[in-house]
Amino acid sequence: MKLTGRHLRIPRSRPLGLTNVCKILFLMKILRQVASHPDDQKAAQQVGIDLKAVSSPQPTALRQRAEAIVAKGGLEKPSLPSESLEGGSPVTSQQTLQELLVHQVELEMQNEELQRARADLEASRARYFDLYDLAPVGYCTISGNGLRRILEANLTASKLVGMSQADLVKLPFTRIIHREDADKFYLMCKQLIKTRAHQACELRMLKRNGTAFAAHLAATVVQKKDDSLIYVAITDITDRIRAEEALKRKNEEIELFAYSVSHDLGSPLVTIKMFLGYLEKDIRAKKEDQVTNDLGIIHTAADKMGLMLKELLTFARIGHNVNATVSVPLQEVVKEAMGLVAGQLAERGVQVVVTPVPVLLFGDRTRLVEVFQNLLDNAVKFSAGQPHPRIEIGVEHSEGELVIFVRDNGKGIDPRHIDGLFGLFEKLDPSTPGAGMGLALVRRIVEMHGGKIQAQSGGVGQGVTFRFTLAKTKLQPQIPA
Secondary structure, three states, rough: OOOOOOHOOOOOOOOHHHHHHHHHHHHHHHHHHHHHHHHHHHHHHOOOOHHHHHHHHOOHHHHHHHHHHHHHOOOOOOOOOOOOOOOOOOOHHHHHHHHHHHHHHHHHHHHHHHHHHHHHHHHHHHHHHHHHHOOOEEEEEEEOOOOEEEEOOOOHHHHHOOOOHHHHHEHHHHHHOOOHHHHHHHHHHHHHHOOOEEEEEEEEEEOOOEEEEEEEEEEEEEEEOOEEEEEEEEOOOHHHHHHHHHHHHHHHHHHHHHHHHHHHHHHHHHHHHHHHHHHHHHOOOOHHHHHHHHHHHHHHHHHHHHHHHHHHHHHHHHOOOOOOEEEEEEEHHHHHHOOOOOHHHHOOOOOOEOOOOOEEEEEHHHHHHHHHHHHHHHHHOOOOOOOOOEEEEEEEEEEEEEEEEEOOOOOOOHEEEEEEEEOOOOOOOOOOOOOOOOHHHHHHHHHHOOOEEEEOOOOOOOOOEEEEOOOEEEEOOOOOO
16 A cells, blocks of 8 residues: 555644544554565665654654654644543643654655655656667567567667567567578577577578668576576677678789789799890800890880789779769760770771660769770770671660670680689780780779679670679660750
């Protein structure tokens, strides 16, 4: 029973009769019994109220304050009935009423303290829930037994999986974990219950719409009376995983780059060193014709090395020297690239057909021009011997995105060699000019623009088609005439 000051308020509009006094004394007896119970005392102490002050005759600070208020005469004293209380004199009755007034004030003061404590508790609870709900990581409390159902979830957790907090409650936690990664979660829980030590794992979680994201789970367990509670902190690590994958690709690229440099630059160096030895012998033997031949070979090797170093420098700069990104029509980019290889096109009599479809490219214009310049140059090189060389540049739709293609009717490529086309210093035909870096540059620029590139050929004599995508490529809106 919750007792407050209003339960003992003494009516002031009429004289205090014997019956009312007996009721008040009976309530005081009940109050003393409640105050003497250990569980009630413990509960009251948690909110800062000492029930012993009600039953103990020893004066307390609260009682002394109540007595002071009564002594000041701020309260209206009830009038005594004409008859005395049973077995008591008017003086004794007055003392009893005085005691009742003091207890009334005490109870009202305790009630005020209780209300203040409750308000403080509610404010603290509100602050706690703000911190809990707005934490930068998701928090879930799940059952330690059975289906590991979610008992509570904060706002961040609900946003991570795209579900409301109400929908998450009672849901098995495995329902928001990728099916292939459920075993990782079960193993973590098993170790958690077994060792009672902090556990963590990384797995894929699911949003309401079915999309997956990488997550880091950190869990602790607390034993309750009938069940264990598992507290799980969820962190979205998608960006970190992507960064790690990008770093891994960069490291692999650097490793390949270093291998190519050491291998391919080593060849002209060996040639130079070897023919310097021949040159020295031929000079001593005064073989002028051989000296001239040795010098020519050394010059050729040195020129090749210079070209390779220049191409390597260009390759290394891609992605570091970034120009402003712009939206530019495909036809403008192709026209500029054709101007850079106009000599080769005219010399071989190559016909270039460009699609009229209004496509907008988005990116570094200079680099986009380099893509088409290198693809055109590559097509021209392999058109040798073709009576009617032709290059077609167009677009097609594939899986909801625009794919750009450059197709030629040249020599073609054995499908077994397709994978090596985009390597550094790869030259399928050693007789063609260049250092073998053109297609490697193309792939790097395409990937820098968020796209992919691949090559296809039906075999020798059937030409080659390069298909690639670029992020944000779109059809140009048509303005009605």
